[in-house]
Amino acid sequence: MLDHGAPPRTPPTESVPAVRDSLSTRLMRRKPVELLVAEGGQGEGGTLRRSLGLWQLTMISIGATLGTGIFVVLGEAVPKAGPAVTLSFVIAGLTALFSALSYAELAGTIPVAGSSYSYAYATLGEFVAWVCGWCLILEYGVSVAAVAVGWGQYLNELLDGTIGVTIPAALSAPPGDGGIFNLPALIVVLLAMVVLLGGARESARANTIMVMVKIAALLLFCAIGVKGFQSGNYEHFMPLGMAGVSAAGATLFFSYIGFDAASTAGEEAKNAQRDLPRAIMLSLVIVTALYVLVAAVAVGARPWKQFNDTEATLAAIMKDVTGQTFWATLLAAGAVIAIASVVLTVLYGQTRILFAMSRDGLVPKAFSKVHARTGAPRVNTVIVSLFCGVLAAAIPLGQLADATSIGTLFAFALVNIAVIVLRRTRPDMPRSFRVPLSPLLPVLGFAFCVWMMGSLSLITWIVFGVWMAVGLVVYFCYGMRRSRLARTEPGAASTAAPAEAQK
Secondary structure (H helix, E strand, O other): OOOOOOOOOOOHHHHHHHHHHHHHHHHHOOOOHHHHHHOOOEEEOEEOOOOEOHHHHHHHHHHHHOOHHHHHHHHHHHHHHHHHHHHHHHHHHHHHHHHHHHHHHHHHHOOOOOOHHHHHHHHOOHHHHHHHHHHHHHHHHHHHHHHHHHHHHHHHHHHHHHOOOOOOHHHHOOOOOOOOOOHHHHHHHHHHHHHHOOOHHHHHHHHHHHHHHHHHHHHHHHHHHHHHOOHHHHOOOOOOHHHHHHHHHHHHHHHHHHHHHHHHHOOOEOOHHHHHHHHHHHHHHHHHHHHHHHHHHHHHHOOHHHOOOOOOOHHHHHHHHHOOHHHHHHHHHHHHHHHHHHHHHHHHHHHHHHHHHHHOOOOOHHHHEOOOOOOOOHHHHHHHHHHHHHHHHHOOHHHHHHHHHHHHHHHHHHHHHHHHHHHHHOOOOOOOOOOOOOOHHHHHHHHHHHHHHHOOOHHHHHHHHHHHHHHHHHHHHHHHHHOOHHHOOOOHHHHHHHHHHOO
């Protein structure tokens, strides 16, 4: 029986908007830029060490980028675009350039280890930051495995040219590519792990040496390969149309993911605000020029229809041009070092992103534990290395490369949005680098990323969708509840964003 004398009760349906607002607030809570910067270097039980200058940061970006597209993916891209693969490299590089400008501005403004994950956390909210971080895990972790897969091809060419033996196919290729277990891929990841456990400074030194070797190897290829250049190989420049150029460009964008590796070193750079933007832009210019040059020589020396992922390595082209095994063996040695450098630096970036996510509480604390003596996140490095090593040993290269490209493009698209948002919400914040013609160039960067994502295959989108679905489950079941912002005083995190927006 109703009591007409009592105050009317609020209908249950009126509480729905409150619940909805509460969930919305939790998803959109932003981490103030000042807090992100203040936490720089801090981990569980220790701190990261600031020991990297402009030279080391540039070498990290070049090390993570240069070699992947040329030494590994070129054989998959040429059949899609024909001789116009050089144009595909330019398009992929242009797409990367727009995003690199945005990365440079944010890296100089928010010099922290989380790269685009941290930028999204400060501008677009925790949920978008999680999505971005989850894409970065796909981008970095899977690309380590993809590059490691290609390392075995060049190792076999080196072994064949020096001692006349090769690793059996059963132990040098993953299932689906004629093998059982890709042992070389696992080995190169474990070697990179050992170097990383020594600390950032030691890793940077090793990487610098390897980068110089692979630049020399690529210039050697151009100097010798141009002798076999035949203009007839360019007679039908775009045989598969612009669609083929676009498809190859989307695949080759995998080759540019490393330029943002310097941004993951934000908490280990001596002068991050000055050096990070410079390192990002300088490395991208050097890498793009070398990619286009080497691709042009490679296609000129071998008809495009004879390219495939196993027989069109640069060492094989060198052998065809010279008719000798010496130069091919020398180039194979350079490729072995070059690809090892990519594995090392990309693995480094992956560990630093997980370090930042762990510090924010979105993934377990083990990923932010820092060893007191070396200043390296040891547990993080071991876990990531073992995961990537097993992935590399068991999954074919092509599937890995495309999966990496879509995760990269998604993260880059968010970075372009983040620049625009931070310009509007914090216009007076000091910036050591500013994107010219903003917001036009960030908008173009976003549009290019979306366009290239649309060029990827349906199976790649399905894999991406499954990956994101798993990420949402992990976030709502773990990350959202354990977030450090969720454990601050009520209103602390939610008031930070409006306060920033009013400035």
